[in-house]
Amino acid sequence: MPQTSPPAQIGQHLSEVDTPALLLDLDLFEQNIKTMTGSLADREIVFRPHAKTHKCPAAALRQIAAGAIGVCCQKVGEAEVMAYSGIKNILVTNQIVGAQKLRRLCALAKTVDIAVLADHPDQVAPYSAAAQEAGIELPVLVEINLGGDRCGIDPGEPAAELAKMIDAAPKLTFAGLQAYHGAAQHLRTPAERTKAIAQAVDLVNLTKTALTAAGLPCPTVTGAGTGTYLHEAASGVFTELQCGSYIFMDKDYAANLGPDGAPVGRFANALLVYVTVISRAAPTRAVVDAGHKTVPVDSGMPLVRNHPEIEYDKPSDEHGKLILPADSPLKIGDKLQLIPAHCDPTVNMFDWIVCFRGDRVEELWSVAARGCNR
Ligand SMILES: *Cc1c(COP(=O)(O)O)cnc(C)c1O
Numbered sequence: 526m527p528q529t530s531p532p533a534q535i536g537q538h539l540s541e542v543d544t545p546a547l548l549l550d551l552d553l554f555e556q557n558i559k560t561m562t563g564s565l566a567d568r569e570i571v572f573r574p575h576a577k578t579h580k581c582p583a584a585a586l587r588q589i590a591a592g593a594i595g596v597c598c599q600k601v602g603e604a605e606v607m608a609y610s611g612i613k614n615i616l617v618t619n620q621i622v623g624a625q626k627l628r629r630l631c632a633l634a635k636t637v638d639i640a641v642l643a644d645h646p647d648q649v650a651p652y653s654a655a656a657q658e659a660g661i662e663l664p665v666l667v668e669i670n671l672g673g674d675r676c677g678i679d680p681g682e683p684a685a686e687l688a689k690m691i692d693a694a695p696k697l698t699f700a701g702l703q704a705y706h707g708a709a710q711h712l713r714t715p716a717e718r719t720k721a722i723a724q725a726v727d728l729v730n731l732t733k734t735a736l737t738a739a740g741l742p743c744p745t746v747t748g749a750g751t752g753t754y755l756h757e758a759a760s761g762v763f764t765e766l767q768c769g770s771y772i773f774m775d776k777d778y779a780a781n782l783g784p785d786g787a788p789v790g791r792f793a794n795a796l797l798v799y800v801t802v803i804s805r806a807a808p809t810r811a812v813v814d815a816g817h818k819t820v821p822v823d824s825g826m827p828l829v830r831n832h833p834e835i836e837y838d839k840p841s842d843e844h845g846k847l848i849l850p851a852d853s854p855l856k857i858g859d860k861l862q863l864i865p866a867h868c869d870p871t872v873n874m875f876d877w878i879v880c881f882r883g884d885r886v887e888e889l890w891s892v893a894a895r896g897c898n899r
Contacts, residue, residue, distance in 0.1 A: 533879045537886045544801040544860060545815045547875035549773070549890075551882045553795035557772050558591045560791060565766070568758050573597055573616060573747065575769030578869050580894035581878060582610030584772065595638070597767050601626050602897030604633055610893065614638045616747065618703060618767065620648055620668070620676055626899065627651060631659035640664035642703050644678040649690050649697070656696035664700035665691045666745065669732055671725040673708035680728040685735035692741060701745030704729050705767060710752030711777060715784050722756035729762050751792070752781055775868040777824040797830060797862040798871065799879070800845065808851040813861060816840035819874055824867035837863065 532543040542548070565572060574588045576596040585596050585607060595614025598604040604615045614637065621630055621641055633639050634656075643649060643665050656663040669684050670677030678684050684702070691699040709721035729746055736743045747765035749757035751774075757763040770778050773796035783789045798820050804812035817840045820827050829835040829847070835855070836848040845863075849855055865871040872878075873895055880888040 529876045531877045531879070531889045533877075533886045533889065535886055535889065539799075539881050539884045539886065540860060542799055542860075542879055542881075542886065544799050545819045545875075546799040546879050547872065547877065547892075548797040548799050548862065549878050549880045550793075550795045550797065551880050551887055553793040554587075554772060554880075557774070557792045557795055558588065561768065561771050562591050564755065564791070565758060570758050570763065571765040573614075573765050573767055574772070575599075575618070575750075575767050576603060576607055576894070578769035578773060578872065579878075579892075580606075580872055580897065581890050581892050582607060582612065582894075583888070583890040584878075585612055586610070588772065597769070598894075600897055600899060601629050601633075602899050603894040604639065605629065606894035606897060608633050608637045608639075612637070615640075616666075616767075617641045618705065620644060622648070622651070624651070624655065627655035628659070631655045631661055631663060634659065634661040634663060640666060640700050642666050642668040642676070643687060643691060644668045644670075644676050646687060646690055649687075649694050652691075653694040653697050662696055662698055664698045666701050666703045666747065667691070667699070667732075668703035668705075669728060671704060671706040671709075671728055671748075672721065673706050675707055677703075680732045681735050684732045685739045685741070688736055688741050689739055699741055701743050701747065701764075702729060702732060703748060704746055704763070705748040705750065706753065707750065710750040711781065712752070713780065713782050715782065718753050718781075719756060722753050722760070726757075726760045726762050729760075733762070751778055770868055773868040773872075775824070775871075776828050776864050776866040778868075779864075794830075794864045796865065796868050796871070798827065798865055800861050800863055802847075802855055802857055802859045802861070803844075805855065805857050809849050809853075811847040811849055811853075811855055813837075813845045813847060813863075814843065815863065816842050816844045818842050820845065820863060820865055821867060821870040821874070823870060827863035827865050830862040830864050832861065835861070
């Protein structure tokens with residue numbers, strides 16, 4: 526259960542919502558889901574959005590209602606929250622290490638479809654042991670490195686060798702390839718993104734050829750994020766897409782450019798942090814009640830929505846300093862909406878998402894997987 530009480534009540538006027546609060550503009554959220562569904566309408570491809578973006582079963586269920594087959598999770602704890610909320614099909618897009626976590630992962634396999642990744646032979650025996658102990662069959666996908674240099678075994682022969690080991694291990698099934706190019710998502714120009722995913726598709730094909738030579742079918746190739754998914758969808762190689770950020774968007778993603786040199790603008794900034802001015806000690810300075818512990822700045826400072834003249838300059842733990850024009854009428858008690866630079870860590874700062882339509886609070890969603898980092 527969330528530790529804090531909700532900052533709002535259903536039916537309240539938005540201006541009555543206490544701060545800091547995480548707001549979701551429902552019209553824009555629904556528009557983003559519709560845009561995604563529309564952009565994939567003529568594609569034979571499965572959609573499995575990433576739940577690390579929202580950590581919120583209510584959001585996942587809306588995506589599933591719009592056609593998603595299930596969710597991706599990054600952590601076993603997130604997968605538990607999603608499974609206990611009725612989501613039946615979960616891919617943990619990560620390497621899970623340690624007997625305690627593997628026991629929890631395999632326990633979920635008794636009630637939901639769950640799969641996990643491997644990128645090294647050392648993960649295979651523990652996965653197999655945990656699946657045998659639980660008496661379940663565990664699907665495992667091989668994660669290949671497409672140039673993002675995070676997790677991922679080298680494509681081609683090394684990946685096929687690992688797939689063979691998985692196929693031979695008791696109670697494991699080789700289920701396909703995880704091919705997510707994280708580093709390509711925020712490449713700013715369309716030419717850079719096109720090139721990165723063309724190279725990724727070559728590496729997937731190289732690996733599929735090696736799998737075929739080894740006599741292993743590859744039923745699934747899954748990957749892609751909000752920045753590149755149209756390329757993966759058009760590749761003819763990917764069978765599944767994992768976009769996460771598109772439902773909320775953030776300042777950083779909004780800086781990706783389209784062919785005309787303008788921001789892509791396909792998805793709207795639906796996620797906002799509502800803040801209050803608590804100090805106005807100088808003509809060009811104000812302070813709001815949201816600093817590092819409310820709005821993460823790993824991808825840059827947030828924007829102030831509808832106020833291009835105001836700059837969020839510098840956070841400390843619980844203060845956010847604003848720089849204003851000297852004649853700004855901003856006063857103590859005024860509320861502002863910030864567009865966070867990176868939606869995923871921002872969501873993890875809040876127990877509740879206050880969903881509004883127009884100027885009224887319509888729903889309160891629990892960020893039930895908040896803090897689930899095990
Ligand atoms: C974060 C992530 C995604 C989603 O990417 P977005 O850029 O948020 O759309 C998909 N797959 C994996 C493995 C990820 O880590």
